[in-house]
Amino acid sequence: MDLMLLIPLGAVAAAGFLAWTSYNRLMALDERCNTAFADVDVQLKHRHNIIPGIVETVRAFAGQELTVLTEVTRARAAALRASGPEMRLEAETQVGQTLNSLLTVVERYPELQSSGHFRDLRQELADAEHRITAARRYYNLAVDEFNATLRQFPGNLIGARARLSRRKAFDLGVERVLIDEPMAIRL
DSSP: OOHHHHHHHHHHHHOOOOOHHHHHOOOOOOOHHHHHHHHHHHHHHHHHHHHHHHHHHHHHHHOHHHHHHHHHHHHHHHHHOOOOOHHHHHHHHHHHHHHHHHHHHTOOEEEEEHHHHHHHHHHHHHHHHHHHHHHHHHHHHHHHHHHHHHSTTTHHHHHHHHHHHHHHHHHOOOOOOTTTTTTEEOO
């Protein structure tokens, strides 16, 4: 076979192989992001399951704090209704803020703080927050890798052709502190 024919065929084959591997990598990274978000979702649902117990316990000791209790309940309901990552992010940020408000109010009630049931729920909430943080960090790492690959050549060409767009990191913004915790919990 003529060498002049082999060179273009080799270039076409190399370009095809590069496109194929780039597409497969982008699809794998996209799926990793989906899986990581599902893990975050599971951890957030676990936290949502703890919230009613905390609200009821606080209500038993500090029923006059109705405003804060109502805010927590509303924020939880909004988070459960939220669809899509953007709405979910906003709703979960609100849940975190209202939980912090509730835990700040609790400081005014020593009898509530000394309740074993409340301490157990608070510890369970702190553990859930730690798991959310870990799951969120993994999700954000997956998103960073996906976005970086999508911006690099030939991922940018393949991604545009496959109609893939950049993903947004799941950042809850401010540092949140659970009262009586030795360390701040970053979410």
